[in-house]
Amino acid sequence: MKYDFSTSVSREETNAEKYTLREKLFGTDDVLPAWVADMDIETPSFVLEAVKKRLEHPIIGYEEVPPSMFEAQIEWMRREHGVEFALEDMLYSHSVVASMNAAIEAFTQRGDKVIVQTPVYPPFFHSVIEHERELIKNPLRLGDDGSYTFDIEDLRSKIDERTKLLLLSSPHNPVGRVWRRDELEEILEVCLEHNIVVFSDEIHCDLIYKPNRHIPFASLSKKAREISITAIGVGKTFNMAGFAISSVAIPNKELREKFLKVYNRIHFAQGSSLSHVAFEAAYREGREWLEELKAHLAKNFLILKETCEKYHIKVTPIEATYLAWLDCRGLGLRDRELREFFVKEAKLGLSAGISFGREGSGFMRLNFAVSSDKMSQIIKNLENALKKHRKQN
Structure with a gap:
């Protein structure tokens, strides 16, 4: 393993779109952003x-x-x-x-x-x-x-x-x-x-x-x-x-x-x-870097899939991209309620499935192209919220 994807530098104080638009999109800055399709992984050193x-x-x-x-x-x-x-x-x-x-x-x-x-x-x-x-x-x-x-x-x-x-x-x-x-x-x-x-x-x-x-x-x-x-x-x-x-x-x-x-x-x-x-x-x-990145992304996806499927969220089989398509219809929430659940309970900023067309109703899109550390944060937030939801329902 030549490249390390376990951590990444903070983007909080930069003009990164996925961070600066949190208040506008989710009504709060208190969410981990996992919506827009760029990575919380550093651009390769050979490019820089x-x-x-x-x-x-x-x-x-x-x-x-x-x-x-x-x-x-x-x-x-x-x-x-x-x-x-x-x-x-x-x-x-x-x-x-x-x-x-x-x-x-x-x-x-x-x-x-x-x-x-x-x-x-x-x-x-x-x-x-x-x-x-x-x-x-x-x-x-x-x-x-x-x-x-x-x-x-x-x-x-x-x-x-x-x-x-x-x-x-x-x-x-x-x-x-x-x-x-x-x-x-x-x-x-x-x-x-x-x-x-x-x-x-x-x-x-x-x-x-x-x-x-x-x-x-x-x-x-x-x-x-x-x-x-x-x-x-x-x-x-x-x-x-x-x-x-x-x-x-x-x-x-x-x-x-x-x-x-x-x-x-x-x-x-x-x-x-x-x-x-x-x-x-x-x-x-970029070939070697990309191969190692994909191995890292596959691990992130597997962790996400295992977590979601314990709580009635079906994860669409993925063959490409770093965007997980989550079938959340098993949670029994309407689209607005689903969005609020992720923002307020899980403190995660995802892309609402309904924005991809009415066929996306009941789904959410989650960007898992993040460091191992950040993926652990996402999983912790998500699992805590899902446990709470299960107890209440």
Whole structure:
């Protein structure tokens, strides 16, 4: 074990979003925040060292994205996930949500239909509505074992000539699925049949637990490459959200040119010189760190699962991400009561399941990407609250 995830520095006195927004979101600062998807684990030292080295040059001005940055990502994606992107396919973006909004504007018009698969990360449906497109929900199917699958029959039933875009979460946030090849091929078949472009949010693609394997949508076939927009980056994998850098891969030249019309009009520009070197260092040097991180995260998840299941909370089987999807319906609480239970009794700030769509009613999302020490605090708070709830009921 080369890296130590047992402790981490405090973020209380920084401007960290997950801490500074506690009062606004939960009505109190007296909660351990486990909501937004960044880690209470230190950004890798090799990333910070690369930034320090860049700061030896005293001028931080406008810079173009260096080809070496994208080449590092291309090689990582080829080696780790078996997908081939070319340098000309790649575009800088400051966030996946920004890329998603640009895609909605580029590939649809007002009144067109855009498909999302709920429960899903809230910007998926907010972005569609804000662009005055018609939101089409294709809810995932929840099985008796707590796992989720696509509902292809429902998807087919909701498509018509105005359906232009499908927003795919892969791996899925919040339910933690790694879609199998055959599942993705069903989505591909439907989208090819109806000339639908697929925006594939693959930002969590490196946070996969064995024996699962991420299948990039663009890797399915040549036809899949021709209809796919792939959003990827270092933010989740290496806890680098504050660098505000990700990328978009668009192999189809015609789609790329349509995207660029919006992209250039918005003026995404080329990002920060410090972000460039951080991004490249993560992909060049991050493999060993990531493997050790995933082993740590798996331990955290197991502890959480064992605790929850003693008190009638079902933990959705997780294949990817560091976001646990907790089925709390066994507690007999309505959504508002459930939120209050976690805030007031457990003193934990989680993401309410209902915010991911009505299919999330009765669920909560908990970010377990924390140090061992902080995970112990979370478990202690949670178990004390659940014991009290059981006695009262």
